[in-house]
Amino acid sequence: MKDIARIAQVSTSTVSLVINNAPNVSPAMRSKIMAVVNDLNYKPSALARSLKVKETRTIGMLVTTSDNPFFAEVVANVERYCNRLNYNLILCNTDDDPRRLEKNIQTLIQKQVDGLLLMCTESHFQANPLNLTLPCVIMDWWPTELNADKILENAEFGGYLATKTLIEHHHQKIGIITGSLKKPLAQNRLKGFKQALTEYNLPLNEKWVIESHFDFNGGIWGMEQLLSQKERPTAVFCCSDTIALGAYQALWRAGLSVPQDMSIIGYDNIALAQYLSPPLTTIHQPKNRLAEMAVDTLLQRIKNADKNYRTLMLEPSLVLRESIAKVR
Structure with missing residues (x-):
């Protein structure tokens, strides 16, 4: 100069x-x-400017794994929205390792990020309590309590809507494959499932409630448990599209087809769902809205460090495709 x-x-x-x-x-x-x-x-010099104004216009994002298509799509939306706002995003994948989590947090602090987005994808992940002074927003779920704003989805209504859709196609024998019930969203989707059965006076068969994991193998294993039973459901609510994809695979291995032998409804509306054969009926989560709300909330928190932490709720909706047969 x-x-x-x-x-x-x-x-x-x-x-x-x-x-x-x-x-x-x-x-x-x-x-x-x-x-x-x-x-x-x-x-x-961006570094010199950031030291002067105490702002790097950089956000850190921590996820435990990013190979789940739903979370990969959320991350893509977060990055796209940050770019529109002239913010940089540093993504850290902890690979389900608490030591790597702590190392990544220290790295992001050293990089002087303005705030953190936290998103956990694995229910068995156990993080140590974090003493974070950075502004944080939790997206979907995090395994420990934090002083942070939260962006959640109305999972109970989504579970109710999925089950109600099967019932409206005249199914009365309905099973469910959940994610780990350690996660509140899995519990809430199960609550919605039970609520719909109660509302329509349908019995709950506990043998058809299969607790698994929110991944492809969880769907394969869960559907195999249902197929091994003497009496099978005619329709299954898979609590994520990844579970539904695994369920499709298990049915194919058994020589069965969707929806002729088993109707399936998923949850999340990942991009791949529309390309399955048949295309998967699913509950849509507004991933772009989730990303924008999380970033906007974090930027507001960065500018205003009050203690009034908020919980914001997103509403799911139905995407009807060809994976549900109507029972005569």
């Missing part, structure tokens, strides 16, 4: 005003200084 000021024959403060787009500089002076800036190929 001193070189620019010397060549342009102005003060360094005037150069600073031009580089920071201050309004109180004449067009002629701005043009003169920018010509020198371009000749010298000068690039302002």
